[in-house]
Amino acid sequence: MTTQEMKVSAARIGVLIGKSGSTKREIEEKTGISLLIDSEEGLVTIEGEDPIAVITAQSVVQAISRGFSPERAFRLLDDEDMMLDIINLADLTDTTRQLERLRGRIIGKAGTSRAQIEDLTNTEISVHGKTVAIIGLPDQVETARKAVEMLVQGVPHENVYGFLDRKKKEAKQAMLEYYS
Numbered sequence: 001m002t003t004q005e006m007k008v009s010a011a012r013i014g015v016l017i018g019k020s021g022s023t024k025r026e027i028e029e030k031t032g033i034s035l036l037i038d039s040e041e042g043l044v045t046i047e048g049e050d051p052i053a054v055i056t057a058q059s060v061v062q063a064i065s066r067g068f069s070p071e072r073a074f075r076l077l078d079d080e081d082m083m084l085d086i087i088n089l090a091d092l093t094d095t096t097r098q099l100e101r102l103r104g105r106i107i108g109k110a111g112t113s114r115a116q117i118e119d120l121t122n123t124e125i126s127v128h129g130k131t132v133a134i135i136g137l138p139d140q141v142e143t144a145r146k147a148v149e150m151l152v153q154g155v156p157h158e159n160v161y162g163f164l165d166r167k168k169k170e171a172k173q174a175m176l177e178y179y180s
Contacts, residue, residue, distance in 0.1 A: 002051040004058050006044050008065040013039045016064050023070045030077050031057040059084045063135060067128025075124060075135050085141045090130040092152055103127050105151045113157060117147050120164035143167045
């Protein structure tokens with residue numbers, strides 16, 4: 001039996017459980033593990049026979065905890081190569097004011113910047129609290145992470161989008177070469 005424990009903020013416990021326990025049940029059914037949720041403490045215990053299933057379930061719980069909707073977090077179950085990457089913005093800034101500025105740069109006006117990065121990298125991105133979480137395939141996550149880091153460093157949005165556009169074209173070209 002493999003067991004993992006993790007903390008989930010009180011604000012996200014309800015989302016993890018879902019209406020009448022539907023999200024919790026779906027995670028358990030899709031991964032074959034059991035979730036024990038202590039909503040008082042915010043402690044989630046994941047237990048299962050298959051260590052890989054436990055790790056996968058842990059990623060889904062972590063994604064929900066980092067602000068993803070359950071539907072978006074379930075992308076981690078769609079493909080075994082899908083991964084979750086978390087960037088801690090608190091490591092990159094000293095003040096709350098700077099943190100808010102960074103969050104604003106990453107999200108963009110009405111979410112346009114985040115949506116553009118998601119679109120150009122085929123990833124899901126959640127800016128929640130002091131973190132930016134990214135779900136996607138390893139190459140896509142790496143490119144999205146680089147774009148977020150560029151924004152954090154103050155690179156103009158147009159330059160970041162240009163970088164993402166080049167990366168997308170390179171990936172398309174590599175795919176064409178691979179299949180020809």
